[in-house]
Amino acid sequence: xxxxxxxxxxxxxxxxxxxxxxxxxxxxxxxxxxxxxxxxxxxxxxxxxxxxxxxxxxxxxxxxxxxxxxxxxxxxxxxxxxxxxxxxxxxxxxxxxxxxxxxx
Numbered sequence: 001x002x003x004x005x006x007x008x009x010x011x012x013x014x015x016x017x018x019x020x021x022x023x024x025x026x027x028x029x030x031x032x033x034x035x036x037x038x039x040x041x042x043x044x045x046x047x048x049x050x051x052x053x054x055x056x057x058x059x060x061x062x063x064x065x066x067x068x069x070x071x072x073x074x075x076x077x078x079x080x081x082x083x084x085x086x087x088x089x090x091x092x093x094x095x096x097x098x099x100x101x102x103x104x
Contacts, residue, residue, distance in 0.1 A: 049074075049077070055070070060075050
């Protein structure tokens, strides 16, 4: 991980000194710096799942080839979690419902 961070740190420093990217008109960098529940809870759930199961998603998919029951259960739970997360993201939040109601 430290090696990847070092390479990325050097790479970003060099790339962002260029006037523009090779295959685009401009750099598209994130501008939002606010932390919200999704930004904190998503990685936390990922870490807990990884710690409990002992699998990261990539190696879990590879382990399916061995027919490991642990990998099968992990991938099934991962797909279910992804489906629930997508469903939750598509629902309007309570604050949006409360503020979008037009007074008569």
